[in-house]
Amino acid sequence: MRDLGIDVLFKGSNMLRLLEGLWVSMRISLISVVISMVLGLLVGALMTRKSKVVKWFTRIYLEIVRVMPQMVLLFIVFFGTTRVFGWNIEAEKAAIIVFSFWGTAEMADLVRGALISIPVHQYESAAALGMTELQTYVHVIIPQTLRRLIPLSINLVTRMIKTTSLVMLIGVVEVLKVGQQIIEANRTSSPNAAFGVYATVFLLYFIACWPISMLSRYLERKWC
Amino acid sequence: MVLIMADELVKIDHMTKKYDENTIIEDLSLTIHEGEVVVIVGPSGCGKSTLLRCINGLEPIQGGSITFRGESIDGKSKHINEIRQRIGMVFQSYELFPHKTILQNITLAPIMVQKRKKGEVEKEAEELLSRVGLLEKKDSFPRQLSGGQKQRVAIVRALCMHPEVLLFDEVTAALDPEMVREVLEVLLSLAEQGRTMVIVTHEMSFAKAVADRVVFLDHGEIVEEGRPVDFFEHPKTERAQKFLNTFTYDKVEKAK
Numbered sequence A: 001m002r003d004l005g006i007d008v009l010f011k012g013s014n015m016l017r018l019l020e021g022l023w024v025s026m027r028i029s030l031i032s033v034v035i036s037m038v039l040g041l042l043v044g045a046l047m048t049r050k051s052k053v054v055k056w057f058t059r060i061y062l063e064i065v066r067v068m069p070q071m072v073l074l075f076i077v078f079f080g081t082t083r084v085f086g087w088n089i090e091a092e093k094a095a096i097i098v099f100s101f102w103g104t105a106e107m108a109d110l111v112r113g114a115l116i117s118i119p120v121h122q123y124e125s126a127a128a129l130g131m132t133e134l135q136t137y138v139h140v141i142i143p144q145t146l147r148r149l150i151p152l153s154i155n156l157v158t159r160m161i162k163t164t165s166l167v168m169l170i171g172v173v174e175v176l177k178v179g180q181q182i183i184e185a186n187r188t189s190s191p192n193a194a195f196g197v198y199a200t201v202f203l204l205y206f207i208a209c210w211p212i213s214m215l216s217r218y219l220e221r222k223w224c
Numbered sequence B: 001m002v003l004i005m006a007d008e009l010v011k012i013d014h015m016t017k018k019y020d021e022n023t024i025i026e027d028l029s030l031t032i033h034e035g036e037v038v039v040i041v042g043p044s045g046c047g048k049s050t051l052l053r054c055i056n057g058l059e060p061i062q063g064g065s066i067t068f069r070g071e072s073i074d075g076k077s078k079h080i081n082e083i084r085q086r087i088g089m090v091f092q093s094y095e096l097f098p099h100k101t102i103l104q105n106i107t108l109a110p111i112m113v114q115k116r117k118k119g120e121v122e123k124e125a126e127e128l129l130s131r132v133g134l135l136e137k138k139d140s141f142p143r144q145l146s147g148g149q150k151q152r153v154a155i156v157r158a159l160c161m162h163p164e165v166l167l168f169d170e171v172t173a174a175l176d177p178e179m180v181r182e183v184l185e186v187l188l189s190l191a192e193q194g195r196t197m198v199i200v201t202h203e204m205s206f207a208k209a210v211a212d213r214v215v216f217l218d219h220g221e222i223v224e225e226g227r228p229v230d231f232f233e234h235p236k237t238e239r240a241q242k243f244l245n246t247f248t249y250d251k252v253e254k255a256k
């Protein structure tokens, strides 16, 4: 059998470095996910308000996020702001800002969709039973909204984790970047390293995302 | 000032309801007495559902007043939730809570709103469920029930609050014909128990059987009201006659 180039992983601390890289990816995505979830719930609830001004603002926000490639956003926040405003934002912070900006919009849209999908009659039949607005939200509306939301938002989480690979473009040394460095360093001694290293990166992403995706499938089956 | 007699449960006094500029109900007065079964009939769009929704404070009114035992019904007032506990309402599309079991659907409001003991409420819920033949479904979810079963659960859910009056809005309209009877029989047995009810229905033979009083609504006004025998056998107004005729069909005369 041909050399799969896996041996480089066992040289020195290469495997550990890859795992550290994975941790950087996970850290960026997890922090962004938490921020996006919280802000997304708020913005999503806002979007169901009747106010024209609020509608207009959230609309524009959503459109910007939709049409703008995340990479462009990353470049604007990381390189752009340094030049124009003289801010010196660390790459990792810039990444978290961009991912939260993006994730909040997507999450808000999911929340909005879940909230408006609850029929008016659910509010009314709760009211007819004498429930207060707060009781209606706590016992009737929010549990149903969450049920609809959880599978969708988990899907968003996996997408955010995957997209973190972009942050190496602004110099964050995450798992993919570490992989590249390992391949570069062993170009002569182990020319097949690319396969082994990228396969490992693939596996690491898989191990990170697969349980999340299974969880969403399980919840979907249980609640739908 | 509206004078309230002792047995007057719901008093609608010169009420007007508008949606924007459209007047749906104009200057309507109707009193529901304790122990009375009032059936409201009328053509589609005449305002029957709207009237029931106003009685429960789900719709604001633009004129006149609605009182429940002398207390004014106003969807925006602080007391509305207390009054609503005493007015049960069952909707055409059942509207059970899909994420809760049948038993939880029934016990939620008695426990949360009335702060009653869980054990006591569950016991009562089970009793009521067995009376409508659905005890074995208590741990099922609404989606596992047929339309007729869901509607019976919705009725039990309203009953478990011990309401003083029950409002039914076309509770069989969304059901397949073979399920209509099982639901109407529950209503008939409630009438036998002497409950106060306001029933909107398109089932004329049921209306005849259950009603103490029939109210015929057309274009948001009461055109005729009276005892069911009088109304169904000898409608006084032309509009009522016309309406009742829509439920009978003439024998087809085939061309020779």
Ligand SMILES: Nc1ncnc2c1ncn2[C@@H]1O[C@H](COP(=O)(O)OP(=O)(O)OP(=O)(O)O)[C@@H](O)[C@H]1O
Residues within 6 Å of the ligand: B019, B024, B042, B043, B044, B045, B046, B047, B048, B049, B050, B051, B170
């Ligand atoms: N939310 C609303 N906004 C505006 N108009 C409404 C609204 N709800 C009802 N209407 C209008 O009010 C009128 C009465 O409606 P309602 O639902 O009370 O009729 P109904 O007698 O119950 O009819 P049906 O027998 O078809 O149920 C209709 O003309 C309807 O279009």
Ligand SMILES: [Mg+2]
Residues within 6 Å of the ligand: B048, B049, B050, B169, B170
């Ligand atoms: Mg109606």
